[in-house]
Amino acid sequence: MEYTPRAFEKKWNRQWDESGLYKVSNDSDKPKYYVLDMFPYPSGAGLHVGHPLGYIASDIFARYKRLNGFNVLHPMGYDAFGLPAEQYAIQTGVHPAKSTEVNITRYRQQMDNIGFSFDWSREVRTCEPEYFKWTQWIFLQLFEHYYDNGLQAAAPITDLVARFSKTGTEGLEAACSETMNFSADKWNGFTKAEKEEVLMNYRIAYRKETFVNWCEELGTVLANDEVKDGVSERGGYPVERRPMLQWSLRITAYAQRLLDDMQPLEWSEAMKKMQSNWIGRSEGAQMFFDLLGFEEQIEIYTTRPDTIFGATFIVLAPEHDLVEKITTIDHKNAIEDYIEYVRTRSERERVSETKEVSGAFTGAYAINPFNGQRVPIWISEYVLKDYGTGAIMAVPADDERDNRFATKFDLPIIKIIDKSKYAWATMEDKVGVMINSDFLNGMEVKDAIQAVLEKLEEKNIGKRKINFKLRDAIYSRQRYWGEPFPISYDTDGVIHPISDLPVTLPELEDFKPASGGKSPLARAESWVNMDNGNMRETDTMPGFAGSSWYFLRYMDPKNSEAFAGQDAVNYWQDVDLYVGGTEHAVGHLLYSRFWHKFLYDKGLVPTNEPFKKLINQGMIQGVIEFMMLQKAEENGKKKFVCAKIAKERGEDGFARIPVLIDYVKDYGLETSYLNLESIQQFIKWRPEYKDAIFECGNGIFENGKFTSNGDATDSNLLTYSEVGKMSKSKYNVVNPDDVVEKYGADTFRMYEMFLGPVEQSKPWDTKGINGVFNFLRKLWGMFHDEEKFVISNEQPTKEELKVLHNAIKRVTDDIERFSFNTCVSHFMVAVNDLRKLKCNKSQILEQLIVLLAPFAPYITEELWYKMGFKDSVHKQVYPQFNADFLKEDAVEYPLSINGKRRASAKFATDLSKEDLEKMALAHPELQKWIEGKTVRKVIVVPGRMINVVVG
RNA sequence: GCCGAUGUGGCGGAAUUGGUAGACGCGCUGGAUUCAAAAUCCAGUUCACGCAAGUGAGUGAGGGUUCGAUUCCCUCCGUCGGUACCA
Known part of the structure; x- marks a missing residue:
């Protein structure tokens, strides 16, 4: 009987759906296991053959865990807000909700075709009000909290208000945009608006004038990780820096925890490295330089305080606050010209021309706090406003950029470190002996750093400081198709949270951005102007808002009282296995961890980290x-x-x-x-x-x-x-539907796995698919003769049992280490071997079928029912491995001379080392090689190999 | 530049702690079946030399440790990904 998979795959889809086979309950005695895929953005192009790779791997694992007695949560949903739908709307006038709905339907059909065991009753869509109600709710929580550095946790903003009215900022340790100092009296004297402004400095979700990545073409602001090489990641449009009033999230408050808590996670080294590079922790010192002729001081940040005696000038970022104030009259023109020049340069130009230095002298001087020397203050684009304090002390003898700058502008270079003992060291290596450095002379760099730090604190001119590259996340987008902010402003500009959630989007005819960098929402006047006279925030939330917590919603997707019920959250805890692409290494994964930690601080989730194990599938x-x-x-x-x-x-x-x-x-x-x-x-x-x-x-x-x-x-x-990349414009998209139609879903699933390790990227190639299809046909053939289903009830032989249990062992081991490609080959070996033995015995086949069920859910279900069972193969118990069946009386030993295999021989398993040695030396094939030489040593590894060393 | 992967037949890839390199599949070659083709089945397939038995070489390159290295160490090269005036 021929194997025609499409004949029964559709049938099982229906049956599984009707019987609710994959529905999972929050109430179970079984241990829980949570397998999660990164949910897709439903684009108009549909799924191509690359998308399901990770889904298939996670589906196999979820099914494997289920057979092993776990209550498995394996959900799917859609990251449904996003730019493409909005741009499509601008071009065609089709409402984003509509096109999104159409795309989702298509995605669902495509996924159903592949036989995933998702519990679709838990589906979430980030664009639905029942969902984004809670995205807005979490945002409001972020708004109502500040980060207490003493507690190392988020705390209610009301606590901060109480504190201010009692003791002002005295002894306050809190994450903030800028350090503030005021007394309780002063606080109590502030107007409401002034108080609001102060609190904004501490809120975790806050609004502030920030330099942002503005993309004119897209009419919106982009987060740092949405910008690649100075152009937008989506669309590749130019991006410029511009100051705008924006909502931001104070993720920087969590920087240290985001770094530390990564340690125990089962993530790849590469992934952890990417995150820790992005967080970018550095240890150094904050130092204050007095200004000649001004009261202000310049605050600089350095990781090399030891080089202070080589600091021959100061460089400020062109956007630095003090620039305007300190610039002398005769340098005013030059400085203004330079600032103008920097403004015209795109981010891309600044990045690409790294060898070229430029800058201008302000005419002002600062005083080196250690030796009282006068140092000139310059500005240059190589100093970034956002990093550190936006000001550096330049040490041209020990820093390559400073050196280039000093050389170009003819500034003094004082050698301060003798590296003659370290010939291999480059300019930036922290080794050598201090010279020309007063009290540091003769010290090693490491000791000098400590000495300066102590001195700094002693003299009260600076202190130790840890700095992070991580920036706060800009949270406003000037778009239509996103979550509206639950925020309004009264006529005085004071912010009012809207607690009646959800705040839904108004209907719009035209989705083009409004003038002046405003979101299209600004045009919905009746929506913007509220009955109470307040005006709504017209920006919307960014793409990462909805995706930062969706994995929690799956735990309790229908809850209208909370983002998820406490019972549900306490039962499911966290994600045991998360499968997705590396492209989310620093965006989604970092934001999710941040939100999760915030919810943890609030006691709303029981775990500190959301994703225990992460597998990155290749593209x-x-x-x-x-x-x-x-x-x-x-x-x-x-x-x-x-x-x-x-x-x-x-x-x-x-x-x-x-x-x-x-x-x-x-x-x-x-x-x-x-x-x-x-x-x-x-x-x-x-x-x-x-x-x-x-x-x-x-x-x-x-x-x-x-x-x-x-x-x-x-x-x-x-x-x-x-x-x-597979893309429409390259005419190279392969649709999984076509492959499934031709070969069946089981072949498609197994072939994608067979292609190679899941983590690896590889080009799609249909050439080998016949191999997998043939395998399933052979399997089918084992249960059938020419025209009908036929299996035997005879007792299996030792040999047959050995084949089966060998497969059980190998497949199980390999699933556990996510090596699905080798699993497929183990199945092939088993089927080939059993066919050679002409085995069609039910006792063997039943177990084989259950073992294969996670990989090929359709053929196994079909055969299972044909064997006469009444309940789904997917509800069975995973086959038990029995090592007794693999025991051998004799082992085939490779016999080597000097490590090179020259012969092989079968010896009994229970022979002693001495006997093995004797028998090996007596072997005629080996004799040939030993003849005329001395046997120096014989190495015998029982059960493995025998090596004779001659010379 | 820095960080992280990775390099094995004609191709995708296997070899979990150092122990028979090339499992499994594709492709290719030969044979069977067939009027013929497809499909299927059987056999072979790392390379070089050889009719063969066999011999030699072989996991990016070079060196090292070891009885024995795809695996461990050092130096270098290629490819892919991340990141970059980060003070």
């Missing part, structure tokens, strides 16, 4: 195939040339035209080509090239006719192949 890329179009036309005709010929003639003369990969033979290879038939397909697809000339390897194809330049009656046109 499945596409192959992009190009045809080489000659730039110069020939006799007024366009001309395509074989890629090989193009290469010989110099590729500059050719343009690459992507071609639909379906037309290309052997795609992805150096030898990929179009034959005459596929050239005609191409012309049909792209009629603008119907008159083109095609210069193939062995002749010319033109006007439907091939003219050979030799004997060939046919010829190929080689294409140029490249590995890259």
Whole structure:
């Protein structure tokens, strides 16, 4: 009987759905296990073959855990707010809610096709009011809290108010935008607006004038991690820095905890490194330089306080607050010109031209607090406003950038560290002996750092300080399709939280941004102007808002009283296994951890960290195939040339035209080509090239006719192949639906796993899929003869049991270490071996089927029922491994001479080391190699190998 | 530049603690079946030399430790990802 998977896969989809097979309860005696996928953004393009890779892996694991007696939470949902839907709306007028809904329907169909065991009754969509009500609620909590550095936890802002009215800022340790000092009396004398302003300095969700990444093209602000190389990650549009009044989240308050708590997590080293680099902790000192002729001081940050005696000038960021004040009249023009120059430079230019230094002198001087020397104050774009204090002491002898700067502007360089003992050391290595440095002379750098720190604190001119690269997260977006802020402003500009949630989006006809960098919401006047005279905040929340806590909502998705009930949260605790791509390494994963910690501080979640174990699936890329179009036309005709010929003639003369990969033979290879038939397909697809000339390897194809330049009656046109993203514009998208339609979902699932380790990226290639399909056909064949289902009830032989238990052991071990590709090969081995033994015994097959069920849920269910069982294979108990069946009487030993295998022989398992040695030496094959030489040593590893050392 | 991965047949990849390198699959070659083809089945397939038995080489390159290294150590090269005037 033939294996025709589509005949029963649809049936089981229906059945599973109707019987609620994958529904999971919050009330169970079983231990819990939470397997989570990063939920997708439902884009218009639908899923391609790369998306399900991680979903398949997590689905196998979830099913495996279920068979092993766990109550498994395995949900799915949609990250449904986002820019593409809004841009689509601007272009077409289709409401984002509508297009999102359509896309979700498509995604759901595609996922259903693959047989995932998601509990769809728990689906969440971030764009739905029942969901974002709680996103808004969490935002309000962030707004109503400050971060207490003493407690190392968030605390209610009301506590802070009480404290201020009693003791002012006295002894306060709290995360803030800028350090404040006032007494209780002063606080009590503040107006309401003034008090609000002070509190804003402490709130975890706060509003402030900030330099932001403004993207004109998108009409919105972007977070740092949404900007890549000075352009927007989505769309690649230019981004500029501009000051704007924005909501931000004080993630920096959690920097140290975000760093420390990562340690015990089962995340890849790479992932942890990416996060800790992004957090960017550094230890150093804050130091104050007096200004010559001004009362203010300049606060600098340095990790190298030991180099203070080599500090020959100060550099401020061009945006630094003091610049305007200290600039002398005769330098005013130069400074203004320079600031203007910096403003015109895009982030990209600033980054790309790193070797070129520029700057301007303010005319002002500061005093080195250690030796009283006068040092000039310059400004330069290489000092960043956002990092440290926006001011540095420049030590040209010991820092490469300072050195370039000093050389260019002819500033003094004082050598302060003798590195002659450390020939390998570069300028920046923290080694050497201090010279020209007063009380530090003769000290090693390490000791000098400590000595200066002590002195700083003793003289009260600075102190130890830990600094982070991590910036607060900008939380306002000037967009329509996002969560509205539950915030309004009264006529005095005082902020009022709106506690009646959710605050929903108004209807709009036009989704274009409003003028003046405002969100489209600003145009919905009746919505903006509230009955009480207040005006609503018109910005919306960023993409990461909804995705920062969605994993908690799955625990209790229908709850209307809380983001999730305490019972549910206490039962499910945290995510045991999280599967997703590396692209979220610093964005989503960092924000989620931050929100989770905040909720933990509030006692709303029982765990400190949300994701215990993280697996990063690789990307499945596409192959992009190009045809080489000659730039110069020939006799007024366009001309395509074989890629090989193009290469010989110099590729500059050719343009690459992507071609639909379906037309290309052997795609992805150096030898990929179009034959005459596929050239005609191409012309049909792209009629603008119907008159083109095609210069193939062995002749010319033109006007439907091939003219050979030799004997060939046919010829190929080689294409140029490249590995890259799957995308519509590259005509290389492979839809999983097509693969499933042709081979069935089980084959698709197993083939994706068989491709290689899940963590690895690789180009999609359908060539090997037949191997997996054949495997399932063979399996099917074991249960059937020519026309009907037939299995035997005989007792299995020792050999058959050995095959089965070998498979159980290997598959189980490999699932545990997420090595799914090798699992597939173990199954293949088992089926091949059992077929050789002509085994169709139910006692063997039943167990094999349960073992395979997580990988191939359909064929196993079909066979299970055919075997006469009444309950789903997916509710069975995982096969128990029994080592007794693997015991052998004899072992095949490799016999080596000097580590090189020369023969092999079967010896009984229970032989002693001495016996093994004797028997090995007596082996005729080995004798040949030993003859005429001395046996120096014999190494015997029982059960493994025997090695004879001769010489 | 820094950080992290990674490099194994024609291809995807396997080898969990140092112990028979190349499992499994694709592809290819030969054979069976067939009027023929597809499909299927059987056999072979790291490379070089050889009819063969066999011999030699071989996990990016070079060195080291070891009876024995794809695995551990050092130096270098390539590819991919992250990050970058971070004081």
